[in-house]
Amino acid sequence: MPKLNINGRIRDVQVEPDTPLLWAIREQVGLTGTKYGCGVAQCGACSVHINGELQRSCSMRVSDVKPSDKIVTIEGLSRNSSHPVQKAWLAVDVPQCGYCQSGQIMAAVSLLKKNPKPTDKDIDEAMTNICRCGTYQRVREAVHMAAGNGNGTRARSADRASRRS
Amino acid sequence: MKKIVFGNTAKFTRRKFIVGSAAAAGGGLALGFNPFGAIGEAAAQAANGGAELGIWVVVKPDSSCVIRIARSEMGQGTLTGLAQLVAEELGCDWKKVTTEGLTPNRNLAAKRVWGNMSTGGSQGIRQSQDYGRRGGAVARMMLLQAAADQWKVLVGELTVASGVITHAASKRSTTYGKVAAAAAKLTPPDPKTIKLKEPKDWTIAGKPMKRLDTADKLNGSKVYAIDVKLPGMLHAAIKASPVFGGKLKSVDEAKIASMPGVKKVVKVSDNAVAVVADTWWRAKTALDALPIVWDEGEGAKASDKTIAEHLKSGLAATETNGERIHGDAKAAIAGAAKKVSATYSTPFLSHACMEVGNCTVKLSDGKAEAWLPTQNLEASLAGLSTASGLPLAQCEIHRHDLGGGFGRRGGTQDYIHQAVAIAKAMPAGTPVKMIWSREEDQAHDFFRPISICEMSAGLDAQGNMVGFQMRLSGQSINAQLNPAGIVRGKDMRQLQGYYEAPGDAQLGYTVPNLLLEYAMRNTHVPVGPWRGVNTNQNGLYMECFIEEVARAAGKDSLEFRRSMMSKHPKHLAVLNAAAEKGNWGKPLPPGVHRGIAQFMGYGSYSAATAEVSVSPQGKLKVHRMVLALNCGHAVNPSQIAAQVEGSVAYGLGATLYGEMRVENGRMVDLNFDTYEILKLAEFPKVETVIVPTHDFWGGVGEPTICVVAPAVLNAIFAATGKPVRTLPIKDQKLTAA
Ligand code: FES
Numbered sequence A: 001m002p003k004l005n006i007n008g009r010i011r012d013v014q015v016e017p018d019t020p021l022l023w024a025i026r027e028q029v030g031l032t033g034t035k036y037g038c039g040v041a042q043c044g045a046c047s048v049h050i051n052g053e054l055q056r057s058c059s060m061r062v063s064d065v066k067p068s069d070k071i072v073t074i075e076g077l078s079r080n081s082s083h084p085v086q087k088a089w090l091a092v093d094v095p096q097c098g099y100c101q102s103g104q105i106m107a108a109v110s111l112l113k114k115n116p117k118p119t120d121k122d123i124d125e126a127m128t129n130i131c132r133c134g135t136y137q138r139v140r141e142a143v144h145m146a147a148g149n150g151n152g153t154r155a156r157s158a159d160r161a162s163r164r165s
Numbered sequence B: 001m002k003k004i005v006f007g008n009t010a011k012f013t014r015r016k017f018i019v020g021s022a023a024a025a026g027g028g029l030a031l032g033f034n035p036f037g038a039i040g041e042a043a044a045q046a047a048n049g050g051a052e053l054g055i056w057v058v059v060k061p062d063s064s065c066v067i068r069i070a071r072s073e074m075g076q077g078t079l080t081g082l083a084q085l086v087a088e089e090l091g092c093d094w095k096k097v098t099t100e101g102l103t104p105n106r107n108l109a110a111k112r113v114w115g116n117m118s119t120g121g122s123q124g125i126r127q128s129q130d131y132g133r134r135g136g137a138v139a140r141m142m143l144l145q146a147a148a149d150q151w152k153v154l155v156g157e158l159t160v161a162s163g164v165i166t167h168a169a170s171k172r173s174t175t176y177g178k179v180a181a182a183a184a185k186l187t188p189p190d191p192k193t194i195k196l197k198e199p200k201d202w203t204i205a206g207k208p209m210k211r212l213d214t215a216d217k218l219n220g221s222k223v224y225a226i227d228v229k230l231p232g233m234l235h236a237a238i239k240a241s242p243v244f245g246g247k248l249k250s251v252d253e254a255k256i257a258s259m260p261g262v263k264k265v266v267k268v269s270d271n272a273v274a275v276v277a278d279t280w281w282r283a284k285t286a287l288d289a290l291p292i293v294w295d296e297g298e299g300a301k302a303s304d305k306t307i308a309e310h311l312k313s314g315l316a317a318t319e320t321n322g323e324r325i326h327g328d329a330k331a332a333i334a335g336a337a338k339k340v341s342a343t344y345s346t347p348f349l350s351h352a353c354m355e356v357g358n359c360t361v362k363l364s365d366g367k368a369e370a371w372l373p374t375q376n377l378e379a380s381l382a383g384l385s386t387a388s389g390l391p392l393a394q395c396e397i398h399r400h401d402l403g404g405g406f407g408r409r410g411g412t413q414d415y416i417h418q419a420v421a422i423a424k425a426m427p428a429g430t431p432v433k434m435i436w437s438r439e440e441d442q443a444h445d446f447f448r449p450i451s452i453c454e455m456s457a458g459l460d461a462q463g464n465m466v467g468f469q470m471r472l473s474g475q476s477i478n479a480q481l482n483p484a485g486i487v488r489g490k491d492m493r494q495l496q497g498y499y500e501a502p503g504d505a506q507l508g509y510t511v512p513n514l515l516l517e518y519a520m521r522n523t524h525v526p527v528g529p530w531r532g533v534n535t536n537q538n539g540l541y542m543e544c545f546i547e548e549v550a551r552a553a554g555k556d557s558l559e560f561r562r563s564m565m566s567k568h569p570k571h572l573a574v575l576n577a578a579a580e581k582g583n584w585g586k587p588l589p590p591g592v593h594r595g596i597a598q599f600m601g602y603g604s605y606s607a608a609t610a611e612v613s614v615s616p617q618g619k620l621k622v623h624r625m626v627l628a629l630n631c632g633h634a635v636n637p638s639q640i641a642a643q644v645e646g647s648v649a650y651g652l653g654a655t656l657y658g659e660m661r662v663e664n665g666r667m668v669d670l671n672f673d674t675y676e677i678l679k680l681a682e683f684p685k686v687e688t689v690i691v692p693t694h695d696f697w698g699g700v701g702e703p704t705i706c707v708v709a710p711a712v713l714n715a716i717f718a719a720t721g722k723p724v725r726t727l728p729i730k731d732q733k734l735t736a737a
């Protein structure tokens, strides 16, 4: 029976070896923060970290993962949503429907680990997750905030939304 | 006994329970009765030991306030906006506000005291703000009265701020939490008699408050319907006839019988087949391996080409299905000094909500339950009742926020019918979760209607537009979902945005000779509302063509528009705001060009400017967009900006990439590899300019999408010297001028 190391716990998963990691995580382990969006590595909703690397779990088989590989899902990112990326996401009020946001956050964490001070261009290249609600501007801003680039290179959308009467 | 303090007992209008749109695709329910028989006025229960004050507010001993929300939340932020409006009148501490989502069962049991739960047409706030605010005020008045009774003073001598009630003369104060229990014993005042606060005095509404529903979206703990887990639950994958209108002929069950986890193959209605297994992945794997024979029917002969021909026939048709006429446009154009004409077209589009279609159903002894993403909880309840054959009182819908809606999940409750059919085939009491693969979700949508539009205009010697003629030919949403909306063959909904009447979707131009006509050309492809319903295509047609006419007249795009807008001051003000913030007429970096557009939909006025460049290799880049919006009252400027940004992502993605192609009667683009979605790198810098005039309530979620495509296309025209008349842009060669 395949074993997976997820968020620091070893889990037995009773699945065929070619089962996508995503579905083992969602259906066997029961962690549903990792989302299904496309199943073909296009959207990033299923993003997790494996040994610190960003991976689209819909397109990896359970048999591609060794029991020693450390898988981290959105649930295992921090206690109490205390990761700087999660905090920045809250401060910037990024999510709309929220469905893509687990993946967005996992991608942002991975980007910042490799590149603590990303430029807009770095963010363009790294943040390729689909958001149908269109939270991109706030995703960018929150990545900058988490990186400690002031309040982001752009003004807050909310502040920009000037009101005249 | 309840003490009547305000002279009026609460009387709530008895509304009929009518789920109109469900009647079409959902298989039909229009109910005008109370299925539970006589029930007392106050069927609502207090939540978790708090004191219920009227129907919208529960106050707890620690002064925290629970505000009830009837409308669905799918990311559009209605939940927070509605809570702000109720809290504003309630006068509570915003930091102590939480919300409670109502279910359709509770609403129905209470004779729909919470009103319409349907969430579409950008109506979530504008159609509930009045009774929501009154509900907040009712609770405030009860709390103040309770304090006044306790202190034996006149209620008029009390003031309240952030949930603290003060009697200045005697220097006493108390909190909402302390008087809540006493307040709950009072009879609520008649909401209709209450004078609401002036928006200029708002302190909670009108402010860029953070959303109340963010926390569980950051750590994976939010449970969408697709995440539901129930004891003993099985999973279903489904495939409906890829050709619309096709039927299921046969399947070879034996081929997959021994595959792991497979429990059953279920024929669903006459056009779909599902595999039920112990996990969804196993169900899907088996379904993919299942040999299926379809009777594809007539639909299989249809393709993009045949559909295009069909639409073209509408351009020449003598019979039309809706028109707006002033003067004699044909004669004016014929006699004009200069004539301009063009034909535009837009394709079918899928909604592609990030959460795919899904529905979990449990049928047990005399009870049906469903968990699903829905923009219309009451239509879901009605759909569950129809599909299960059980009366409404024995049906229950569990409420979940949606992973996107965009118009896909309103009255059309196709998934609930499928999920019930599957659950019926399994032993009673077995919950079954049906999930559509992304491919199934793309194949079976109610797509944005396809249309083409031929326009001509005549200019006089001074370059004034003296005549304008339009023939729109395309598919009708009403024909698909609401035939009653077509009156004597006329379907004015397809002319949304071109209306003469003010208020909802009025054309902002005055042209002396005007002829706008719609020819209905339906296809076998099901269509439905798609964010900015009809206005996003109609805005593009009108505003891109006006651009062509302005250029033919040798006039500035902004000035040309302005010259026809003196009778439409609100349209004009928004256009001016976009032009000003968008630096219209000011120099741009080399190679960057501007476009502008204005249009109206969903009760709000929108305008936009776009700055684009086209590289020598023909690569398009949208650098910056400024969107101006007058939605009347701006309940949460930060969330309005979020919706505007969202409309850019949705609208620009459609402009660049969106196209659902039809081949052999079925959809071709079944996943994001060919149905490309706009990503962060292509998202321009978006600036939102809110210019509320505070004299009406307009929508927010949809209005601005109708100016996104035309502003960008007009900027491309400026960059290349050639209009783009067909969407999407992706396969077209752009050449910098
Ligand atoms: S579900 Fe894995 S990338 Fe979309």
Ligand code: FES
Residues within 6 Å of the ligand: A095, A096, A097, A098, A099, A100, A101, A130, A131, A132, A133, A134, A135, B075, B354, B403, B404
């Ligand atoms: S927040 Fe809804 S898809 Fe990204």
